[in-house]
Structure formats: C-alpha cells, structure tokens
Amino acid sequence: MANRLHRLGRSEAANGLVLVSPPAIFAVLLLAAPLGLLFLYSFLTDGYLTILWEFTFQNYRDAWSDPLVRTVMLRSLGVSMMVTAITVLLAFPVAYFVSFHVRPDRKSLWLFLITIPFWTSYLIRVFLWKVILGYNGVLNSGLLGLGLIDEPLTFILYNVNAVVITLAHAYAPFAILPIFVALEKIDRSLLEAGRDLGESDLMTFWRVTLPLSMSGVVAAVLIVFIPTIGDYVTPQLVGGPEGRMVANIIHLQYLRLDNYPAGSAIAVSAMVMVTAISLLFLFLNRRFLRGRK
C-alpha cells in the first residue's frame, strides 16, 4: 500500500495533478464558489437590506407566480431559440463554403476575416447596431434616401427584433467555427463513396455530410443558446422595454431592489431551464441521428 502510494506520488498523474492544481483551485473559486453562493441565496429570506438566514422556497414561488418574470423568462427563451436557429442556419453555409470551396491555403485567411468584427468590444458592436438600426440610423436614412420607405422603420430598434439581430451577429463566429471544424474532419473520400454508391450530391450531403457534421452543429447550438439566454448588454441597449430579458430583471432585483434571494431564485430558475432544454436537445439529437440512419 505504502509502496503504491509512493509510486503514485512519483507517477506522471501525480505530477500532472500538481501542475493543474493552481488553475483548478482558481477555477473552483471563480466559478463554483459564486455558483454555490447564488444557489444558497436563492433559498434564504430577504430582509430588505440584509439577508436573513431562514431557509425558504418562497423566492421560487414568488418568481414563478410573478407574470412579469414568466413573460420575461419565456421571452428570453424565445429570443435565444430564435437567435440560435438564425445563427446556426446562417453559419452552416458559411462554414460549408469555407471548408469545401475555399482553397486549403486560403482557409485560415477566411477564418481570420470572419473574426475581424470581433476585434472591437462587444459593447461597441451593440452600439454600432444601435446606430445602424436607429430611427435616424444608417438603415433608415439609407432606405429613405433611396425612396424605398416614406417614414423610418420603427420595428427594428428597441424591441425583440433588434435583440435578435444583434445577438445573431454577435454569436455568428462561435457557430461558424465548430461547424467548420466538424466539416473539416470529414474524410472527403466518404463523399466520393456516397456518389460512387449512386447518390446525387444533394443526397450525399443529406446522408453523409450532414450527419457527420452534426457534432459541430450541436456544439454551435449549445454555444449560442446557452449564453444568449442570459445576455444582459444587448437587451439593455437595443431591446427597449419590450425587449427586456431575464438578465435584466435579475439585475433589477439585485442592484435596484437589493433583493438578492429573489434575483438568485430567478437566476437559478433560468439556469435550470437552460440545462433542461440543452439536455432535451442533446437527447432529441441523438434520437434523430439514430432514427435516420
């Protein structure tokens, strides 16, 4: 036993553990601890400016019975589903084009170009969308100037549409990259085999390329869906009152009303919802892949 411990102590695994432990501790402190705290708060009682150490489910009951919270929660869900669908549907052809139709020595250049908009900060990009979509914005002046519209379009800013457009743009590369990677990994001779076995290009895409790129699509969906549901900046800046999302009311609870337990309960509810939907998605995806083979 001692001998084995001794060996373990000198093994590569032990060396590895020693090496990763500082960042691991760091990660625990930065991620797990706040999460734990959040979870804890959500079961405590709000005492206005303090928190009472009284265990309760009341925060959840309040959150789920409040129509505003429910509306905003559903809206967040709807917005992020829409953003996910739009982003992934638009990202797939881009990734496909770069993977299959760009010369190999130009691919990295293309990926580089795709990331260029992300050299400016997220905040600035959101503001830029505001400039583009606003009442006197680039889009409206342009369309007015061209005589295509008589008065500025108002359905594109300070509502859900603006949030969807801005978020879809913000997350585009995060969707393109995993799909691109999955497409790159597909052995090109598989596509030739598909054609050789009598299938057209389209059917080969459907039966070979698409199922084999599913891992990338799934990654893209999760990467876009999970963070957008909790996005704060975009709805705050371009969403207007009808575009408010769950992060905005959490913010309201925490910083304006100073009600940490209520905010935490909403935050935990949102997390549970995201987790449940992601798992459901993964499950359905697996079923779909198995079903269509």
Place this chain on the structure above:
Amino acid sequence: MKRPIIELENVQKYYGDYHALRGITTTIGEGEFFSLLGPSGCGKTTLLRTIAGFEDPSSGVLKIDGKDMDGVPANVRPTNMVFQSYAIFPHLTVEENVGFGLRRDPRSAADKARAVQEHLEMVGLKGYGKRAAHALSGGQRQRVALARALILKPKVLLLDEPLSALDKKMREQMQVELIRLQRQVGITFILVTHDQEEALVMSDRIAVMFEGQIAQLDDPETLYRLPKSRQVADFIGTMNFLPAQVLSETPDGFEVEVAGLGRAALTARQAPGRPTGDVAVGFRPETLTILYEGQQAADRESPGIVEEVVYYGDMTYYDVKLDGVAAPVRLSMRNVFGRPVLDRGTRTRVAWAPGALVLFR
C-alpha cells in the same frame, strides 16, 4: 478476347500544367482481373478515378459497356469503387454501410436486408452486421467496402490499392480471397497497385504504367519473362543486365556477344521491345544455376566467383562475379536437402540457357 467492357482511347489528363495521363489507349474485357501497376505518381489512381467518374479526362474517349461516358456523373456509372482508405461511413453500422447504395433499389426492405446478409457472408463478415463501422479492423473495413460495392452488382469493380494498409499476412490472405470473389461474381476487377508481386499473383493482365503512359500490357507470365524495356524489367522482380553486342540480325533472331557469357543465338521473340540503341541482355535470377562439383550444365556454363551470399531459409541468393564482367549478377538457388550453401569467395561455374535471355536493344 472477351467482350470489351472498358474502352479507353487516347485518354489525356492535365492537372493545370501537369500531364498526368499521356494518351492511354486500351481495352479491358468483361470478367477480367486487370491490374494497373506502376511506381508512385505514375497516374494509376488518376486513371482509376477517371473510369469511376471522379475526374474528367482532358481529352480522349472512355466507354463503359459500349457507352460513351462523357458527361456521365459517377453516381450513374455502372462502376463501384473500393477506396484506398476504404471510406467506410463512420456514423453507420456495418449493415447500413453495406446497404447504403440500395436506397433506390425497388426491392422490398426484407429482400434488401437479405441481400445485405448474403453479401456480408460472402466477404466473411457474417454476424458483424450490427457492429459500428468505426470499430472495425483494417481487414474488416476492407471487406465491408467490398460488400458495399459488390451488392450493387457493378459491371466493373475498381480497387485503389485495397491491400496496401494491411499487414503482410492479411494481405496475402486477402489476395487469395479477392481472386476467389472475382471468380465467384464474374465482375471485371480493375486493381491499382504498386506491389508487383500482388499484381503478378492476382491479375489476368497487367498494365505497367510509367509517367502517365502504359509501358507494357501483358499477362503476368509474359510481363515477367519478356519485359519490353529495362524499366519494366526492373520494376517487375529482379533482372540482371549484362552489356552485349548484336553481331548479326536476321528475321528469325539475333547472334549476340554477351559480356561474361559469350556468344548466344536468340530468337526474335526474345527481343520484345522496340530498339532504343542501348544494347543489353537481361535474365532473371532463377534462370541461372550454380554447378557443384561433378555437375554438368544442360546447355551452357560460365565461370565466376561468389561475391555475396544472402540466405533466406528456403532460398539462397548469390551475387556472382562472372569472369570478365565488373558488376556481379544475382542468382537464386533453392536450398534442397543436401545442397550446401557456398561461402563467399568460392570459385564456381554457373549454368545458363540462351532461351532464358532477353535482349534489350
């Protein structure tokens, strides 16, 4: 000659400036086991892919079963391919791979499933149907690829170095199995290989390719015994070359003077190639025999000295320097019981026959 199934007429292929196929003209018969043999980069795969429809020839005519294939895409050609990487669909099971091409087959699902089972059995994968394809060994993938192609009953099966990824033992076993399968299904097989032994073992006819051209197309034995050029002779097995001089030439044959061997009369058949001006005589290692004490040559003999001995168990290879020749010639002797292996430096006599010589002019 059997009915032609593939006809190639002056097929050319350019990749940009690179001239990959330089006028391929040949006919491949129905039910033939045909091999494309040549060194890396000679255009074997290009030719195979042209037949399959993955490459368009820059010019020339390709007919399959009498029909011009110009503009006919790969998915409707009556050919199927076994890819070098096997190209087994990793997201499907073995069964689903084998049945992949049956989607538009009008037969009922049960009939198709039966066909899949039959073909799995044919390639020796009975009971493997439900396995995930990505969990198979190289040899098993190979079999799946074969079954997947054969189930579609193609007129021509194209195989691009199907055995190169297997170890030696597996390769030899698969060679035999491929021959058996080909006889069983009676389909034309076109095999690409750079392994001359594999081509000799398996083929009815072999096209030896160099730099986008067919250098020689013959049955294995003719190819081995009567190579048309030194390049072909070198590529197929081992061949010794000795400098020679043509003393006289008649319609029936040649009188030659060969360094180390002396004068010999050769028939016209023994000079299969076109004259190039570089005269030499070639012969295979097994056409020479070492003469032991008291043995007499049946035909001719020449003296020499053993320079190198390579012992192989069943065979011994000797490099013998014939008197009057600078470079040694290689000969092989079967190690029959009671025949001693000679030491280096032994003086010896070598028996040979003029009929086994090939003249390159």
